[in-house]
Amino acid sequence: MRKFALIAVPYLWLLALFLVPFLIVLKISLSDIALAIPPYVPKWDWATGFGAFFSQLDFENYIFLTEDDLYWKAYLSSFKIAAISTMFTLLIGYPIAYGMARSPEEWRPTLMMLIILPFWTSFLIRVYAWMGILSQEGLLNQFLLWTGIIAAPLTILNTNTAVYIGIVYTYLPFMILPIYAALDRMDGSLIEAAEDLGCSRLMAFWLVTIPLSKNGIIAGSFLVFIPALGEFVIPSLLGGSGTLMIGKVLWEEFFSNRDWPVASAVAVILLLLLIIPIVLFQRNQQKQAEAEQ
Amino acid sequence: MDVPETEFAPWNDADEKPLIRFRNVTKRFGEFVAIDDLSLDIYEQEFFALLGPSGCGKTTMMRMLAGFENPSEGDIELAGQNIVPVPPNKRAVNMMFQSYALFPHLSVWDNIAFGLRRDRLPKAQVQARVEEMLKLTRLERFATRKPHQISGGQRQRVALARSLAKAPKLLLLDEPLGALDKKLRQETQFELMDIQEKTGTTFVIVTHDQEEAMTVASRVAVMDEGRLIQVSTPADLYEWPDNVYVADFIGDVNLIKGRTTASGDERYRIDWIDGQPPLNGVSKTVFSDGQTCHLAIRPEKITISTDKPVDADNAVQGKVLDIAYLGNLSTYHVELASGTVIKAQTSNTRRISRRSFTWEDPVWLSWTATAGVMLAQ
Numbered sequence: 001m002r003k004f005a006l007i008a009v010p011y012l013w014l015l016a017l018f019l020v021p022f023l024i025v026l027k028i029s030l031s032d033i034a035l036a037i038p039p040y041v042p043k044w045d046w047a048t049g050f051g052a053f054f055s056q057l058d059f060e061n062y063i064f065l066t067e068d069d070l071y072w073k074a075y076l077s078s079f080k081i082a083a084i085s086t087m088f089t090l091l092i093g094y095p096i097a098y099g100m101a102r103s104p105e106e107w108r109p110t111l112m113m114l115i116i117l118p119f120w121t122s123f124l125i126r127v128y129a130w131m132g133i134l135s136q137e138g139l140l141n142q143f144l145l146w147t148g149i150i151a152a153p154l155t156i157l158n159t160n161t162a163v164y165i166g167i168v169y170t171y172l173p174f175m176i177l178p179i180y181a182a183l184d185r186m187d188g189s190l191i192e193a194a195e196d197l198g199c200s201r202l203m204a205f206w207l208v209t210i211p212l213s214k215n216g217i218i219a220g221s222f223l224v225f226i227p228a229l230g231e232f233v234i235p236s237l238l239g240g241s242g243t244l245m246i247g248k249v250l251w252e253e254f255f256s257n258r259d260w261p262v263a264s265a266v267a268v269i270l271l272l273l274l275i276i277p278i279v280l281f282q283r284n285q286q287k288q289a290e291a292e293q
Numbered sequence: 294m295d296v297p298e299t300e301f302a303p304w305n306d307a308d309e310k311p312l313i314r315f316r317n318v319t320k321r322f323g324e325f326v327a328i329d330d331l332s333l334d335i336y337e338q339e340f341f342a343l344l345g346p347s348g349c350g351k352t353t354m355m356r357m358l359a360g361f362e363n364p365s366e367g368d369i370e371l372a373g374q375n376i377v378p379v380p381p382n383k384r385a386v387n388m389m390f391q392s393y394a395l396f397p398h399l400s401v402w403d404n405i406a407f408g409l410r411r412d413r414l415p416k417a418q419v420q421a422r423v424e425e426m427l428k429l430t431r432l433e434r435f436a437t438r439k440p441h442q443i444s445g446g447q448r449q450r451v452a453l454a455r456s457l458a459k460a461p462k463l464l465l466l467d468e469p470l471g472a473l474d475k476k477l478r479q480e481t482q483f484e485l486m487d488i489q490e491k492t493g494t495t496f497v498i499v500t501h502d503q504e505e506a507m508t509v510a511s512r513v514a515v516m517d518e519g520r521l522i523q524v525s526t527p528a529d530l531y532e533w534p535d536n537v538y539v540a541d542f543i544g545d546v547n548l549i550k551g552r553t554t555a556s557g558d559e560r561y562r563i564d565w566i567d568g569q570p571p572l573n574g575v576s577k578t579v580f581s582d583g584q585t586c587h588l589a590i591r592p593e594k595i596t597i598s599t600d601k602p603v604d605a606d607n608a609v610q611g612k613v614l615d616i617a618y619l620g621n622l623s624t625y626h627v628e629l630a631s632g633t634v635i636k637a638q639t640s641n642t643r644r645i646s647r648r649s650f651t652w653e654d655p656v657w658l659s660w661t662a663t664a665g666v667m668l669a670q
Binding site for chain 1: 359360361380381382387388390391392394396397398407408411412441455456459
């Protein structure tokens with residue numbers, strides 16, 4: 001009984017904070033837009049009961065999503081931006097994690113602290129700081145002009161490049177930490193053994209270090225990819241009119257168009273799309289746990 | 294067992310070329326001198342043990358042979374060629390790591406094949422060699438398992454098979470049996486010797502366990518503080534230690550300090566520092582009169598009796614202080630009148646209830662003049 005109570009806590013938590021809100025959003029996505037508060041019909045009415053309520057729900061909004069190419073283009077573009085950002089995060093994060101794992105023992109807590117330190121400042125402020133760095137008169141352009149590398153300021157802010165920079169910057173710790181954890185666990189004599197058996201340094205890295213940090217790479221990639229796919233703040237602050245991301249579309253649908261049903265449909269589809277990588281991620285974690293037993 | 298000891302002794306043959314040659318090798322880590330101007334020859338097909346307490350430099354010696362460390366000064370030759378500039382992956386030397394360092398993401402089969410594949414050998418050849426190694430180490434049934442799915446003893450054999458697969462000129466074993474329990478360790482020692490004999494590979498083993506070194510090695514180098522203290526066969530090391538350090542490090546020993554007086558051809562009288570009747574000893578090394586000497590006598594070479602033995606070269610009286618019963622042997626700690634404690638060992642050929650001495654019994658200890666070794670330092 002006590003065991004049951006213990007398990008019930010997280011399930012109740014999930015039920016109250018995930019499943020119930022999801023069902024509300026799902027219901028709105030099946031409703032019709034209306035000039036009212038809240039701006040949709042039908043509303044639950046005790047008098048008419050279930051039959052009348054459900055008969056008014058339909059998939060009209062979902063059909064609409066397939067008719068306007070804005071939506072699938074936004075999904076596709078989000079996917080592309082998330083995938084490319086994840087790749088860059090990996091390319092930058094792996095060497096940092098590797099360097100941390102190879103650094104002297106007494107430095108590691110400090111290095112770890114430096115990775116986590118940015119979280120002490122609000123995420124929004126950090127993104128605003130990037131606006132200051134990347135704008136036409138920003139620090140980066142001033143520096144490049146001063147060194148004479150460029151003659152005219154570059155346009156970085158309000159382009160996809162700025163979005164990539166923002167996402168890579170924001171999610172880098174999520175890539176570094178799981179890779180670092182995997183590399184830190186690795187026995188250093190494995191590399192020596194590989195060299196002893198005829199591997200060059202590079203070969204030993206490719207044949208031993210990479211496979212043994214695979215789980216860290218997969219975990220880090222999902223931790224970056226999943227939130228990046230639905231990212232809203234970074235594209236709306238750093239991106240331009242050409243930056244198409246589903247998070248932004250969703251926001252505009254809700255607040256500019258006040259079309260809650262269509263916005264809800266977009267959100268439901270986004271969630272369904274995210275479930276695929278989340279399930280893959282879970283399976284990876286599970287396999288890892290099994291391998292360690 | 295004793296056949297190779299009499300036949301195999303390349304170190305006594307002046308014409309024999311050593312396989313490995315350390316020439317005045319010094320290794321410093323910052324201020325710390327790990328290896329101090331050390332020269333050593335190791336011959337082909339030897340099973341050579343580096344023995345010493347932790348921090349004595351034995352592991353550094355091995356890592357220099359493998360190529361993971363380079364000497365600060367001096368040369369290391371392998372088959373006549375200086376290997377100091379050769380990186381570890383280009384040396385005909387393989388190492389079995391203390392932690393085994395098996396690749397956790399590869400099966401037993403792939404672990405053993407790892408080195409062969411780096412040589413870009415044809416598939417069939419890799420296959421044949423791996424099968425051979427699996428057979429040698431009796432691992433055929435475990436070929437498809439991952440390292441975490443087999444026992445410690447099996448992992449040890451995988452590590453051995455992997456390091457032997459490339460048929461190295463020299464195999465290095467870093468505390469190879471350290472992680473095994475005592476019973477398995479003893480079995481594996483004989484297995485190692487067997488495999489060494491079958492493959493004819495030169496083995497260099499690093500260990501802090503003197504029993505292990507004595508069991509497996511053709512020669513043992515006793516090291517301390519980066520220096521070689523003595524390099525000998527196990528029997529010589531035990532019977533003829535060069536100095537007090539070795540006598541004390543290998544096995545159990547009684548050390549009696551005294552002053553020598555010549556009493557005949559290679560015979561000496563030894564006056565105890567603490568005023569017991571003088572002892573008689575034999576030594577090929579010359580001692581001058583009045584020189585300080587340590588007489589080292591192994592406990593099992595001392596006879597214990599109730600009555601004063603007649604015709605004994607040396608006899609002292611004392612009383613039994615302690616008895617350590619080890620099953621097959623008993624060690625008696627006998628306290629002399631001066632307070633010195635001497636250890637004597639007897640085999641328990643009779644049942645314990647019938648043994649002749651017990652605590653507080655007055656007893657005589659006796660030994661021949663040749664039983665002990667006279668050491669100057």
